[in-house]
Amino acid sequence: xxxxxxxxxxxxxxxxxxxxxxxxxxxxxxxxxxxxxxxxxxxxxxxxxxxxxxxxxxxxxxxxxxxxxxxxxxxxxxxxxxxxxxxxxxxxxxxxxxxxxxxxxxxxxxxxxxxxxxxxxxxxxxxxxxxxxxxxxxxxxxxxxxxxxxxxxxxxxxxxxxxxxxxxxxxxxxxxxxxxxxxxxxxxxxxxxxxxxxxxxxxxxxxxxxxxxxxxxxxxxxxxxxxxxxxxxx
Numbered sequence: 001x002x003x004x005x006x007x008x009x010x011x012x013x014x015x016x017x018x019x020x021x022x023x024x025x026x027x028x029x030x031x032x033x034x035x036x037x038x039x040x041x042x043x044x045x046x047x048x049x050x051x052x053x054x055x056x057x058x059x060x061x062x063x064x065x066x067x068x069x070x071x072x073x074x075x076x077x078x079x080x081x082x083x084x085x086x087x088x089x090x091x092x093x094x095x096x097x098x099x100x101x102x103x104x105x106x107x108x109x110x111x112x113x114x115x116x117x118x119x120x121x122x123x124x125x126x127x128x129x130x131x132x133x134x135x136x137x138x139x140x141x142x143x144x145x146x147x148x149x150x151x152x153x154x155x156x157x158x159x160x161x162x163x164x165x166x167x168x169x170x171x172x173x174x175x176x177x178x179x180x181x182x183x184x185x186x187x188x189x190x191x192x193x194x195x196x197x198x199x200x201x202x203x204x205x206x207x208x209x210x211x212x213x214x215x216x217x218x219x220x221x222x223x224x225x226x227x228x229x230x231x232x233x234x
Contacts (some may be wrong), residue, residue: 002072007125013218018053019123022131026118042066046168046191048121075111133176152217166182172205
């Protein structure tokens with residue numbers, strides 16, 4: 001299926017509030033894609049995600065990334081010493097000490113420094129090429145249905161990884177990209193402070209390579225289990 005078709009199916013099957021979002025990390029040596037424009041002002045990765053769910057599309061070079069914490073995890077810029085040491089996050093009063101904050105940073109997945117030159121973020125339907133991941137923002141009941149979709153063919157359980165920071169850059173971009181598995185999170189301090197995400201919303205990141213199979217599973221459960229469970233809400 002083409003991306004526009006996959007996007008439309010996700011919207012219809014899940015009854016999504018917003019557009020599915022495509023994210024592509026442009027690696028060093030790769031060409032910048034056409035059809036996406038550089039933002040006028042610096043922007044955070046989480047801000048680009050939340051704007052893309054409402055139709056915005058962006059080609060964001062490393063120097064236009066406003067958040068060095070997110071940009072460094074994505075391989076776009078070096079990790080600042082104050083972030084590595086824990087001083088930066090401790091100053092936000094989210095950790096008791098720098099060791100605790102540093103421990104969070106030391107455990108985050110990250111791409112090699114300088115390995116990426118830009119990110120491309122926008123509605124999935126606009127992508128003429130394959131994104132790395134597809135991100136959905138919605139309420140828990142809606143995103144819950146991604147779990148039975150992910151386990152429909154092979155069963156098993158889903159395990160999600162998250163932290164107090166980096167909900168969009170690490171939790172729902174890097175983890176799905178690096179593990180090849182869907183990840184969900186509740187949002188984070190940064191995205192809740194800097195974007196218009198609603199209190200009741202959360203975020204899911206799906207590896208693009210798994211998306212078509214998940215849509216196939218959603219099609220199989222949509223008219224049966226999904227409708228039976230959703231009828232109980234009213």
